[in-house]
Amino acid sequence: MATVWATTTEIIFEYTGLSATAFFTILAMMLVTYKVVCSMFLSPDDFVPVKKQSLNLGDMTEEELRAYNGSDSEKPLLMAIRGQIYDVSTSKMFYGPGSSYAMFAGRDASRALALLSFKPEDINGNLEGLGDAELQILLDWECKFMEKYDRVGQLVLKKTLT
Numbered sequence: 001m002a003t004v005w006a007t008t009t010e011i012i013f014e015y016t017g018l019s020a021t022a023f024f025t026i027l028a029m030m031l032v033t034y035k036v037v038c039s040m041f042l043s044p045d046d047f048v049p050v051k052k053q054s055l056n057l058g059d060m061t062e063e064e065l066r067a068y069n070g071s072d073s074e075k076p077l078l079m080a081i082r083g084q085i086y087d088v089s090t091s092k093m094f095y096g097p098g099s100s101y102a103m104f105a106g107r108d109a110s111r112a113l114a115l116l117s118f119k120p121e122d123i124n125g126n127l128e129g130l131g132d133a134e135l136q137i138l139l140d141w142e143c144k145f146m147e148k149y150d151r152v153g154q155l156v157l158k159k160t161l162t
């Protein structure tokens with residue numbers, strides 16, 4: 001055993017110019033450094049994509065939609081266009097209580113958006129009497145919403161019991 005150690009020491013010194021103790025100390029430090037650096041990175045196997053759980057609230061009446069206007073901070077902030085309900089919770093700065101467009105939250109704002117109106121009597125889903133240009137404006141809003149927000153349900157006149 002002693003001869004093996006003596007030979008090893010000799011070989012190490014011959015190749016590195018270091019004593020065996022210094023050599024093994026440096027080796028151990030390199031190993032620790034390697035392990036520490038490795039632990040700073042995620043391996044591809046550790047990467048589990050977080051799937052965003054999108055809401056599905058299904059059918060909702062206009063009456064029910066009103067409850068999602070930001071007055072209850074536990075509930076998502078919803079808004080509808082042409083009967084399709086979108087989760088606009090990420091835009092509290094637009095639709096949250098006291099914000100510029102808070103009057104649209106919890107509502108189908110199709111008519112108001114088409115007419116670029118803030119009048120309370122226009123904040124509804126009635127498209128009657130709108131011209132082509134106004135319907136085009138509404139379509140542009142709808143495209144923006146489809147791109148930006150999750151659709152979480154649709155408005156129905158009455159809930160059908162299942």
Ligand code: HEM
Nearest residue numbers: 088091094095101104112113114115116117118144145148
């Ligand atoms: C004085 C005229 C107006 C000005 C200067 C104005 C300005 C703005 C600005 C700067 C934004 C933020 C845009 C962004 O960051 O994406 C915005 C968003 C918005 N505006 Fe206006 N706006 C005006 C009139 C209107 C009118 C008449 C309506 C509809 C009746 C309207 C509805 C909206 C809505 C719904 C959003 C939020 C869109 C989203 O959810 O991303 N705005 N507006």
